[in-house]
Amino acid sequence: xxxxxxxxxxxxxxxxxxxxxxxxxxxxxxxxxxxxxxxxxxxxxxxxxxxxxxxxxxxxxxxxxxxxxxxxxxxxxxxxxxxxxxxxxxxxxxxxxxxxxxxxxxxxxxxxxxxxxxxxxxxxxxxxxxxxxxxxxxxxxxxxxxxxxxxxxxxxxx
Numbered sequence: 811x812x813x814x815x816x817x818x819x820x821x822x823x824x825x826x827x828x829x830x831x832x833x834x835x836x837x838x839x840x841x842x843x844x845x846x847x848x849x850x851x852x853x854x855x856x857x858x859x860x861x862x863x864x865x866x867x868x869x870x871x872x873x874x875x876x877x878x879x880x881x882x883x884x885x886x887x888x889x890x891x892x893x894x895x896x897x898x899x900x901x902x903x904x905x906x907x908x909x910x911x912x913x914x915x916x917x918x919x920x921x922x923x924x925x926x927x928x929x930x931x932x933x934x935x936x937x938x939x940x941x942x943x944x945x946x947x948x949x950x951x952x953x954x955x956x957x958x959x960x961x962x963x964x965x966x967x968x
Contacts (some may be wrong), residue, residue, distance in 0.1 A: 819864070822847065826855055827864065831964055834868045878909070879929030882956040883940065886920040890949035897921075903945045911936045920952070 819827070825845045829836060842852040858871070859865045887897050897915070904913050904924070912925045926942075928934040934953075943951060 819845065823855060823859060823864075826852065826859065830856075830865070830868075856889060872910070874927060878911070878927040880889050881930060881934055882911075882959070883926045883928070883934055884954045884956065885924040885926055885938075885949060886916075886952045886954075887922040887924065887942075888920045888950040889922075889947045891947060892921060896947045900947050907937070907941055909934075909941075920950070 822845050826841065829841055829844045838849050838853060841856075843850045845852060847855075856865070887900075889900060901915075902914070902923070904910055904922070909926050909928055910924050911927050914923045915921065916923050926934065926937065928937060938951070938953065942948065
């Protein structure tokens with residue numbers, strides 16, 4: 811599914827989005843005060859942002875380090891075959907691994923790029939040798955350990 815970036819957001823819509831990203835539990839009155847409108851127009855704008863898909867939902871931001879660990883590893887994976895069935899099988903298996911925070915199908919030298927989070931190098935080794943390397947179709951793995959996150963964004967247009 812191709813999604814086109816929304817270009818027609820005005821200053822107030824952007825301020826609403828910025829405020830909701832910081833605090834998704836803000837009251838309607840506080841949101842209205844923050845953006846300089848009364849409650850009814852803010853409610854109307856938020857509803858329009860939801861209907862347009864700019865706001866997909868409201869979630870809690872979890873502390874990844876407390877829940878999964880602080881070791882972030884990027885793993886590039888090459889499959890032995892790149893046919894549709896092999897890709898589907900791999901993707902179904904990778905979705906079952908809670909250590910995998912994100913998975914991207916790639917172009918170039920490898921097929922997938924994963925971001926894996928574990929509490930330690932030892933836990934990563936157990937995941938790598940016990941799960942990832944044993945997945946059907948995996949031909950080659952290459953791991954790179956992240957030293958420090960410089961920038962992590964939720965949405966670039968806000």
